[in-house]
Amino acid sequence: MRWAQLDTPIGELSYAVDDVGVCAVHFGPRPGAGPADDEVGDQLRAYFAGELTAFSVPLHVLRGSEFERAVWEQMKLIPFGETRSYGAVASAVGEPGGAQAVGTACNRNPLPLIVPCHRIIGADGKLVGFGGGLERKRILLELEAKVRMELEWRDFSS
Structure with a gap:
């Protein structure tokens, strides 16, 4: 799993991706997170710019009843x-x-x-x-x- 983070209008946002897709989003910085230089980061930036109304990145939910x-x-x-x-x-x-x-x-x-x-x-x-x-x-x-x-x-x- 690789963590990335970016600045947004709601503060720093961190997310984790693995070989399947995005598996976590965290409000705030994450120690060791790298730059948001992937499709998830691109879509998040487009969302906050008002250019994206639906995310299409693959999701990998690892938990939940x-x-x-x-x-x-x-x-x-x-x-x-x-x-x-x-x-x-x-x-x-x-x-x-x-x-x-x-x-x-x-x-x-x-x-x-x-x-x-x-x-x-x-x-x-x-x-x-x-x-x-x-x-x-x-x-x-x-x-x-x-x-x-x-x-x-x-x-x-x-």
């Missing part, structure tokens, strides 16, 4: 610039009373940002629970909303 993996798969289905409540995700994975369990699965997501746990919000629309902190979550959601509006406006005005 069956429930957690189901939640992570649901997160990948949430469109760029949209959100879902913890309860809605729980219902989607067949556990309608499992909003708290979804929150735990979000917290254990090994690939935040790439598997977009920041798109999960409280039932009342409030920003709650994000391993990278609520300020980062707000910045990510605002970035996506801005890019989505720009893309829709471009489509509308064409």
Whole structure:
């Protein structure tokens, strides 16, 4: 496994890749991490520049219960610039009373940002629970909303 890191609008971001794909994302620096000079780094930079709305790098998730993996798969289905409540995700994975369990699965997501746990919000629309902190979550959601509006406006005005 090789760690790399890059500066982003939400601070330093580190990620690990192996021969299969990206297997971890970490908010903050990682000792011994090298430069982000690969496809993962390129896609992260494009995401933050508003040029990428869906990651296509191969993923290599090395852990997680069956429930957690189901939640992570649901997160990948949430469109760029949209959100879902913890309860809605729980219902989607067949556990309608499992909003708290979804929150735990979000917290254990090994690939935040790439598997977009920041798109999960409280039932009342409030920003709650994000391993990278609520300020980062707000910045990510605002970035996506801005890019989505720009893309829709471009489509509308064409």
